[in-house]
Amino acid sequence: MATEKELSDFLKSVEKRAFKRSIYHVRDEEAALDIVQDSMMKLAEHYGDKPADELPMLFQRILSNCTLDWFRRQKTRRALFSNLSDFEAPDDDGEFDLLGNFRSPADSRETESAEDTTRRAQIFHAIEEEVAALPARQREAFLMRYWEEMDVAETAAAMGCSEGSVKTHCSRAVHALGKALKAKGISL
Known part of the structure; x- marks a missing residue:
């Protein structure tokens, strides 16, 4: 208890x-x-x-x-x-930091150049945009598995689906993110 x-x-x-x-x-x-x-x-x-x-x-x-x-x-x-x-969600013009637990550009080391700091901020923003653009179930599975660090069984239980579905959603999300980021010239 x-x-x-x-x-x-x-x-x-x-x-x-x-x-x-x-x-x-x-x-x-x-x-x-x-x-x-x-x-x-x-x-x-x-x-x-x-x-x-x-x-x-x-x-x-x-x-x-x-x-x-x-x-x-x-x-x-x-x-x-x-x-x-009156009931539609407003446009997403705010910045929501998916990677909020990581070092932000404002916290960059003194040895890091302004160019590196700007590049990091651009990459983080691009990742956030692409995660937000994922279909809802893929985004949910991706965030639980890789951001919440839940295992497949926990994610399946939380989403109310099978473990196989979680794996499929995550795989599709990772492929879609990789493809979208590559199209933007970002390789991680």
Whole structure:
């Protein structure tokens, strides 16, 4: 059984990654914050009595379900109201740092040239754009596997699909990212 401190520490440790994952899906900061907050509340209310080692998987599944619920609500609103512009997500003109845990250009070493710093920033931005452009299930699998560092079984459980589907989604995402980045002249 997770203690209140363990639950609180867990939620603090996942909040930024959960927000970034949500924003890639819904492309609306306020909606992403609501989804993450709702997911955290559901975890605390319904699963706070579970062992601490079960919390990551439970939270990922809750976050996925809350995101799907948001899309369902948006679809219903669009069907009910004729003025769709009130409910469409805004254009993605903000920068969302997929690689936020890595050194940013502002934190670059003194020995690094301005050209290297600029090039790194351009590569990070291109990667973020291409990840955001992936189909939803590929993006979800890719982010869970390579950003959240979940294994195939954990990702499959969180996404509610088979391990084979996770492998397929990840493979397609990696190939699509590689092809898109190569087309932009970026080789990693």
